[in-house]
Amino acid sequence: MTKPLVVVESPTKIRTLKKYIGNNYNIAATVGHIRDLPPRALGIEIDNDFKPEYTTINGKQKVITSLKKAAGNATDIYLAPDPDREGEAIAFHAAHVLKKKGRRFHRVLFHELTQKAIHQAIATPLKLHQSKYDAQQARRVLDRLVGYQISPLLWRKVKGRLSAGRVQSVAVRIICERERAIQAFEPVEYWSVTAHLEGETPPPFTAKLAKKDKLKIKIPDGTIAKSIVSDLANETFRVDDVRRKTVRRRPLPPFITSKLQQEAIRKLRFSAKKTMVVAQQLYEGVDLAQGEPVGLITYMRTDSTRIANEAALDALKLIRRDFGPDYAPESPRFFKNRQKAQDAHEAIRPTSVFNNPDKLAPYLSKDQLALYRLIWQRFVASQMKEALIDQVSVIIKAGVYQFNASGSTVRFPGFMKLYMSAEEQSKQKQDKQKMPLPELQPGMVLKVNKLDPKQHFTQPPPRFSEASLVKELEENGIGRPSTYAAILSTIQTKGYVEMIKRYFHPTELGFIVNDLLVQTFPDTFDVAFTAKMEENLDRIEMAEMNYSDLLNRFYPSFKKKLDAAQEGMISMRGVGIATDLKCPQCQTGQLHIKVGKNGQYLACNRYPECSFTRNYERDEKGHIRLIEQPQDQKTDEVCEKCGSPMVLKQGRYGSFIACSGYPKCKNTRSVNASHRGNDTGVKCPEKKCGGSLVERKSRRGKIFYSCNRYPKCKFALWDKPVPKACPQCDEPFLIMKSTKKEGEFLACRNRECGYREGS
Numbered sequence: 001m002t003k004p005l006v007v008v009e010s011p012t013k014i015r016t017l018k019k020y021i022g023n024n025y026n027i028a029a030t031v032g033h034i035r036d037l038p039p040r041a042l043g044i045e046i047d048n049d050f051k052p053e054y055t056t057i058n059g060k061q062k063v064i065t066s067l068k069k070a071a072g073n074a075t076d077i078y079l080a081p082d083p084d085r086e087g088e089a090i091a092f093h094a095a096h097v098l099k100k101k102g103r104r105f106h107r108v109l110f111h112e113l114t115q116k117a118i119h120q121a122i123a124t125p126l127k128l129h130q131s132k133y134d135a136q137q138a139r140r141v142l143d144r145l146v147g148y149q150i151s152p153l154l155w156r157k158v159k160g161r162l163s164a165g166r167v168q169s170v171a172v173r174i175i176c177e178r179e180r181a182i183q184a185f186e187p188v189e190y191w192s193v194t195a196h197l198e199g200e201t202p203p204p205f206t207a208k209l210a211k212k213d214k215l216k217i218k219i220p221d222g223t224i225a226k227s228i229v230s231d232l233a234n235e236t237f238r239v240d241d242v243r244r245k246t247v248r249r250r251p252l253p254p255f256i257t258s259k260l261q262q263e264a265i266r267k268l269r270f271s272a273k274k275t276m277v278v279a280q281q282l283y284e285g286v287d288l289a290q291g292e293p294v295g296l297i298t299y300m301r302t303d304s305t306r307i308a309n310e311a312a313l314d315a316l317k318l319i320r321r322d323f324g325p326d327y328a329p330e331s332p333r334f335f336k337n338r339q340k341a342q343d344a345h346e347a348i349r350p351t352s353v354f355n356n357p358d359k360l361a362p363y364l365s366k367d368q369l370a371l372y373r374l375i376w377q378r379f380v381a382s383q384m385k386e387a388l389i390d391q392v393s394v395i396i397k398a399g400v401y402q403f404n405a406s407g408s409t410v411r412f413p414g415f416m417k418l419y420m421s422a423e424e425q426s427k428q429k430q431d432k433q434k435m436p437l438p439e440l441q442p443g444m445v446l447k448v449n450k451l452d453p454k455q456h457f458t459q460p461p462p463r464f465s466e467a468s469l470v471k472e473l474e475e476n477g478i479g480r481p482s483t484y485a486a487i488l489s490t491i492q493t494k495g496y497v498e499m500i501k502r503y504f505h506p507t508e509l510g511f512i513v514n515d516l517l518v519q520t521f522p523d524t525f526d527v528a529f530t531a532k533m534e535e536n537l538d539r540i541e542m543a544e545m546n547y548s549d550l551l552n553r554f555y556p557s558f559k560k561k562l563d564a565a566q567e568g569m570i571s572m573r574g575v576g577i578a579t580d581l582k583c584p585q586c587q588t589g590q591l592h593i594k595v596g597k598n599g600q601y602l603a604c605n606r607y608p609e610c611s612f613t614r615n616y617e618r619d620e621k622g623h624i625r626l627i628e629q630p631q632d633q634k635t636d637e638v639c640e641k642c643g644s645p646m647v648l649k650q651g652r653y654g655s656f657i658a659c660s661g662y663p664k665c666k667n668t669r670s671v672n673a674s675h676r677g678n679d680t681g682v683k684c685p686e687k688k689c690g691g692s693l694v695e696r697k698s699r700r701g702k703i704f705y706s707c708n709r710y711p712k713c714k715f716a717l718w719d720k721p722v723p724k725a726c727p728q729c730d731e732p733f734l735i736m737k738s739t740k741k742e743g744e745f746l747a748c749r750n751r752e753c754g755y756r757e758g759s
Contacts, residue, residue, distance in 0.1 A: 002026065002072030006108070006122070007094050009081035016113045016285035016293040021122060028070040030081065034060045035093040037140065042148050046555065049548040050141050054093070064097050071098050078125060080108040083345060084301050084482060085136035085541070092133050112351045113285050113295025135541035138550055142166055142533070145555065146524065149562055150517070158513060158572045158595050163494055167479045169517055170530045171487050172496045174472060175464055176506045176514045183622035185460035190218065191225035195403055196450040197237060197396070199438040204449065206435055207396050207403035214402070225453040228401070235398040237446040242394050249387040251415035253305040253335035254347035254379045257481030258474040260300070263378075265467040266422035268370050272466055272485040276300065278371045279348070288363050295351055296360070297375055301482040302345040305335040307379075311346075314353045315383035327384050327414065335382070349379040381419035388412040392437055396446065407437040463503040477531030508600050508618070512572060512593065520565045524558060576603065579624055585612035593624075602626065632660075641667045669711065680705060682721040682733045689713045693721050722746060728755040 003026045006017060011029040018027055035054040037043035045051040056064065071077060079094055081087035088107075095105045106125035111117060143166050150164035193209040209228070211217055219225050255263070257276075264275040279300035285293035312332030319328040335347075350372070357373040364372060388411040396403040408431055410416070420428065464472065470484050479487055491497050496510035506514070523529050533554075539545040570577060576592035579602070583589035589606035593616075602624070604610040615627040635657065637646040644661035659667040677694035684691040684707040691709035698704055706716035719735035726734060726748040734746040734755075748755040 002074040004076040005071045006078045012284045020115045020118045026070045050551040078106050078108045083109040088132040089136040112298045114351045131543040132541050134547040135537050138547050168490050169525050175504045179506050182460045187457040194452045198447040201438050207405035210404045211402040213400050229451045237398045239444040240395045240397040247389045251381045254349050256303045262467040276485045278367050299345050305347045318353050350376050377419040381415040384415035387414035387416045520569045586610040680721050681723040686715045
């Protein structure tokens with residue numbers, strides 16, 4: 001009889017599991033999803049309650065075969081993919097391919113890969129979670145309906161290889177709207193007045209002008225600021241009130257996924273994607289002493305701050321031991337989940353608080369150690385006593401004017417001795433930059449050393465960093481913790497946004513696609529609508545809503561807009577987006593933004609009567625600025641039709657080579673087809689060609705070799721040709737090859753020959 005089979009998602013978990021249950025169970029991995037919607041078809045039976053049509057993912061047939069082999073004739077199969085919606089889908093698909101008469105399937109959830117947690121999960125298996133699977137299917141179908149039906153529309157209306165996504169396009173919209181707010185922002189001048197003062201004892205300190213005649217003061221310009229300073233010159237500065245209080249600052253809860261991503265971005269300069277990759281490694285197991293794999297953190301995709309009572313008690317033991325009893329509260333601290341948080345998993349914490357980061361340092365990579373230290377410190381700090389901050393605020397009167405001064409000192413650091421978030425560190429740094437206050441009492445007359453008026457301007461809203469965009473998505477209910485890293489990666493890969501000095505900037509293509517989508521599908525890519533959809537997916541998981549009900553509510557109106565968009569959406573290849581610029585060539589046409597194979601450009605709307613085109617850029621306010629057309633550049637080529645010199649020109653589709661005899665001779669060819677390029681000295685092998693092979697670069701910068709008579713001759717190869725005939729088969733040239741084992745060597749291009757030299 002075959003041993004029961006435990007099916008996990010990631011092969012890296014197998015070693016950790018074998019250590020604890022390998023004697024009694026076979027263990028195999030699905031290596032992610034094994035079944036999905038078909039890659040080249042919609043794969044959804046819309047008229048049959050949106051039933052998905054799953055197929056085996058390309059390349060996964062071998063995995064399925066190995067799963068069946070590992071299962072053998074086992075009666076019990078324990079399905080243990082990750083404990084989230086995607087993991088539930090993998091579990092259902094694994095059960096589908098392993099289904100057999102008399103076979104029983106059990107769902108196992110490994111929230112941490114420790115001996116105790118593994119044995120406990122195996123001993124108390126669950127049933128497959130149908131509503132959680134339905135929630136995953138609903139998300140997958142929604143994403144497919146939107147992406148697979150809008151993306152082809154973008155290919156036709158804008159250009160190929162673009163994509164729209166139900167959530168990713170909302171993220172792009174958020175970035176575009178912030179950029180437009182920055183462009184529209186007009187700075188407003190305002191002034192401040194700072195008094196540099198001294199009490200009866202040092203140190204000197206500063207106070208800010210706050211009120212006049214008990215009303216908040218606004219100083220719009222320098223003239224009024226100077227007038228106020230003049231008024232104050234004859235006034236006595238007297239302490240009116242001193243208020244002292246002690247503030248208790250509570251520690252933050254342990255990490256949820258989004259907060260871990262934000263903190264790792266800010267403190268470690270990790271990307272969201274890198275954070276999740278490293279966290280996965282820590283969760284799945286790291287080799288410690290004697291090569292034993294140990295899972296170091298709990299499951300890293302969660303939006304719950306719940307922690308196990310045992311883990312909290314262990315943290316208190318460690319705090320008493322390492323920091324002293326003054327830092328440990330009498331009982332564990334538990335945190336209330338925010339509304340709408342799913343509570344399937346604990347917060348992200350160390351599986352054992354006694355695995356101190358310094359103790360694990362020899363076994364972890366630099367990135368693993370940095371992230372583990374962050375997780376460990378945050379969790380331990382969450383169980384430490386509050387910090388006590390003494391705050392002093394002083395009100396100072398000078399005639400009808402009121403100045404405020406404040407200061408703070410840490411009476412007891414509490415959790416701050418171990419950990420402060422990036423935001424807390426920033427606030428503490430600002431507090432330290434303030435001058436400390438001397439001992440002040442009501443009625444005390446102060447010496448005025450200087451009155452300092454200063455000009456300021458209001459600032460535009462900031463651009464989004466990875467951390468602040470994750471925070472924005474989280475606060476607006478867009479996406480889920482497991483999707484943030486993928487969203488941030490996709491919108492950059494597609495060319496809709498770019499990172500400049502760690503902040504997101506929309507590209508011109510991003511603006512164009514966003515405007516078209518928002519104009520055509522205002523609800524589908526609305527922030528509130530998308531957030532509501534996420535809530536409904538949660539309701540499906542909790543069995544409060546039916547899978548097909550959600551899709552039947554969404555699809556009819558979406559399909560109506562989709563059908564209207566086939567004709568109604570502006571074609572960037574045709575009409576384009578109108579601007580308020582007149583055509584400088586014909587003086588009557590209007591310039592429109594269009595998209596060609598080489599990107600965006602401006603063209604006169606009177607084409608073909610007027611053929612004016614021009615590249616453009618935008619200034620910091622978003623206004624279009626024409627880029628001056630470069631002069632035709634001479635080349636060393638001669639037109640094969642009329643003998644005139646060939647010149648390099650710029651057109652609506654980019655650079656091209658043309659005859660200088662135009663319009664009498666209209667001979668042209670693409671830049672890639674020019675004779676320019678390093679000649680290899682090898683004649684083109686095509687019969688009756690007469691050209692030679694030259695070195696060129698592909699669009700992605702990869703070197704290749706092709707005939708200099710392209711497009712008339714389309715011969716090309718990746719390997720470098722060498723002008724030396726093969727001594728074995730008389731092939732006119734050899735090619736340069738390279739492997740890690742053998743280094744560089746020459747070989748015959750004729751595979752049947754097999755000649756090599758230099759290896």
